[in-house]
Amino acid sequence: MPVRIRLQRxxxxxxxxxxxxxxxxxxxxxxxxxxxxGTYNPNTNPATINLDVDGSVKWLHNGAQPTDTxxxxxxxxxxxxxxxxxxxxxxxxxxxxxxxxxxxxxxEEKEAKIQAKRDGLSKAxxxxxxxxxxxxxxxxEKRIAAQQPEPEVEEVAEGEAxxxxxxxxxxxxxxxxxxxxAEEAPAxxxxxxxxxxEEEASKE
Numbered sequence: 001m002p003v004r005i006r007l008q009r010x011x012x013x014x015x016x017x018x019x020x021x022x023x024x025x026x027x028x029x030x031x032x033x034x035x036x037x038g039t040y041n042p043n044t045n046p047a048t049i050n051l052d053v054d055g056s057v058k059w060l061h062n063g064a065q066p067t068d069t070x071x072x073x074x075x076x077x078x079x080x081x082x083x084x085x086x087x088x089x090x091x092x093x094x095x096x097x098x099x100x101x102x103x104x105x106x107x108e109e110k111e112a113k114i115q116a117k118r119d120g121l122s123k124a125x126x127x128x129x130x131x132x133x134x135x136x137x138x139x140x141e142k143r144i145a146a147q148q149p150e151p152e153v154e155e156v157a158e159g160e161a162x163x164x165x166x167x168x169x170x171x172x173x174x175x176x177x178x179x180x181x182a183e184e185a186p187a188x189x190x191x192x193x194x195x196x197x198e199e200e201a202s203k204e
Contacts, residue, residue: 005059005066007040008033015043020051020070022059040073046117051077081106
């Protein structure tokens with residue numbers, strides 16, 4: 001009986017959720033399966049994968065063939081790596097302790113890369129939210145400024161400008177009048193002196 005490791009679709013429309021199963025290749029995609037090996041959720045970033053590594057390695061050793069998508073998932077989670085190390089143990093290249101050590105180091109490196117990706121996505125998301133908030137704040141400020149009426153202080157100041165000009169004109173008129181009177185005063189004083197001179201001339 002040929003066995004395939006493949007994905008079995010679950011979830012709702014537009015948001016698929018998959019089980020990773022070992023099933024008879026002749027069975028339907030969403031039909032009966034021999035063993036559930038894990039789950040795959042592509043709706044998150046990065047995708048969420050829960051997988052039984054030892055169970056998957058056992059099925060691979062028993063001759064199960066993964067589909068292309070299932071192979072990519074198995075490789076991502078280190079199943080193919082562990083299978084390769086166990087084959088090295090069988091050939092006597094190294095012992096099981098060394099194989100386990102190498103596999104642990106590989107997992108740590110892989111987890112560091114995944115965490116770095118998560119951190120980068122979180123930072124990018126935070127930057128995008130900050131920019132969106134700043135843009136929204138600017139739009140709100142412009143909207144509030146457009147809704148506010150023009151201040152009345154400016155209108156009063158503009159209204160007072162003619163009055164101030166009139167006041168200045170009045171002051172100028174008063175000054176001109178004072179100057180005119182000052183000029184007329186010596187003429188009036190000179191008039192009596194002329195009259196006195198005429199009287200003296202007549203007496204003579």
